[in-house]
Amino acid sequence: MKRQAAIPLSLALFVSTAISFAIHAQERPVGTPPAGMTLLPAGRYTPLFRAENDPKDIPVQSFWLDVLPVTNGEFLEFVRTHSKWRRSQVKQLFAEVDYLKRWAGDLEPGTNAPFNAPVTHVSWFAAKAYCAWQGKRLPTTAEWEYAAAASPTRADGANDPEFVRQVQNWYATPTPEILPPVGRGRTNVFGVHDLHGLVWEWVADFNTAMVTGDARGDTGLDRQLFCGSGSEGAKDRSNFPAFMRYGFRSSLKASYTVHNLGFRGAQDVEPNKP
Amino acid sequence: MNAHPHRLSCCRLGAGALACLAIALFQAGCLTTTVSKTPGCCAHGVPSDGPVSDRSLFQLESSWTNDAGNTLKLGALGGRPLVVTMFFAKCEYACPVLVHDMKKVQAALPENVRSRVGFVLVTFDTERDTPAALAEYRKIHELPANWSLLRGAPDDVLELAALLGVKFRKDARGQFAHSNILTVLNAGGEVAHQQIGLNQAPDETVKQLVQLLRP
Numbered sequence: 001m002k003r004q005a006a007i008p009l010s011l012a013l014f015v016s017t018a019i020s021f022a023i024h025a026q027e028r029p030v031g032t033p034p035a036g037m038t039l040l041p042a043g044r045y046t047p048l049f050r051a052e053n054d055p056k057d058i059p060v061q062s063f064w065l066d067v068l069p070v071t072n073g074e075f076l077e078f079v080r081t082h083s084k085w086r087r088s089q090v091k092q093l094f095a096e097v098d099y100l101k102r103w104a105g106d107l108e109p110g111t112n113a114p115f116n117a118p119v120t121h122v123s124w125f126a127a128k129a130y131c132a133w134q135g136k137r138l139p140t141t142a143e144w145e146y147a148a149a150a151s152p153t154r155a156d157g158a159n160d161p162e163f164v165r166q167v168q169n170w171y172a173t174p175t176p177e178i179l180p181p182v183g184r185g186r187t188n189v190f191g192v193h194d195l196h197g198l199v200w201e202w203v204a205d206f207n208t209a210m211v212t213g214d215a216r217g218d219t220g221l222d223r224q225l226f227c228g229s230g231s232e233g234a235k236d237r238s239n240f241p242a243f244m245r246y247g248f249r250s251s252l253k254a255s256y257t258v259h260n261l262g263f264r265g266a267q268d269v270e271p272n273k274p
Numbered sequence: 275m276n277a278h279p280h281r282l283s284c285c286r287l288g289a290g291a292l293a294c295l296a297i298a299l300f301q302a303g304c305l306t307t308t309v310s311k312t313p314g315c316c317a318h319g320v321p322s323d324g325p326v327s328d329r330s331l332f333q334l335e336s337s338w339t340n341d342a343g344n345t346l347k348l349g350a351l352g353g354r355p356l357v358v359t360m361f362f363a364k365c366e367y368a369c370p371v372l373v374h375d376m377k378k379v380q381a382a383l384p385e386n387v388r389s390r391v392g393f394v395l396v397t398f399d400t401e402r403d404t405p406a407a408l409a410e411y412r413k414i415h416e417l418p419a420n421w422s423l424l425r426g427a428p429d430d431v432l433e434l435a436a437l438l439g440v441k442f443r444k445d446a447r448g449q450f451a452h453s454n455i456l457t458v459l460n461a462g463g464e465v466a467h468q469q470i471g472l473n474q475a476p477d478e479t480v481k482q483l484v485q486l487l488r489p
Contacts, residue, residue: 055446092329124436207435207436207440254436
């Protein structure tokens, strides 16, 4: 049973040149983007792993994505109006005890969680609830990876050595105790900030990250992958960060809260806008 | 297809995958992330009446449709221990075994308590597993009245799977790859025990159920 050990970032994108990007850009729906969001043109995503009969890549529909990760200040507005998501009131089923751990109090992020820094120590449920409140949703893995594959200058960032180097450097840098503000670095070519370099982010379908059981012959794969040597078997070592994200996601449970795991919202492009 | 029982779950996935990830991170040098968590998956104790606890799955607001076409919340199935499994009717390999494992649990229960345990099958296949398809499944597999077959909205299925520690993914043929886990909920809807993998001996699950049924 042969599986394609993927070629993720390098071939993750259908939109592979500036020219084709320009063509896609013309297809942007008319109308103003929702506040703080940017339009991602339709493209393709090549999963890191796939089942035997799965296609090599899957289409990603055009969608809106938050330019920035959600900040402590923004999350404060949410818990102000949604008391059940306050630290003292959240149910254990939906967030473990470390929920909003860095905050000074229920309604006070405090000095360890600056207003303009990304909110972290939030569970998948909390992230989902915040997005729903905003009329948004969490991006899917495909959407997130597709967006994150873009460098500041091109949609296929894997072909941008400087970008690849920077992403890898971030993965090799410890997370600071107090997270820096969002929106500091350059945006990627789609206008999105901080997909790399700040925090990891929840995706809607994080619990699909581990292919298991019957559709995949070899249940030892995950073990080999994660207990073995990371990206050792991959054709393209530059996609090591994608392996790390894959491993990280598959280690998560929905109630987990982690210091360097935040989120951002996404939204469907309304069908009445072509 | 090989017949490896897949062993993923709340507890095991937690420990295993985290350990593995930790090793991967270690090998990668100094990486940004360490996740060290104790998955609090297995509660004990039997809350029955009164408000549901902080850890209860009966807090879920999601609505489900059973094979008779009735809409219900998960809490409506409570008040007795439940054995919950996620499956899909068109599954050619693992699910029949899972259902068989559930039947083994039922058969191994002492006769006087057998009917006091509920069995719940929740489908991944929100498209094809209509109430009629589920009713057909009940007929084919001769599932008795204390078994519930449920379908829900895709988002609610994803959420329930997340809560049960079940990973799943649809492939191109419309089959679902998924973890094989039987979850025992106590009468109050808290996860009390999980049986992981296929073709497992029912002993431990039965022991847990009997304990939960003790007055």
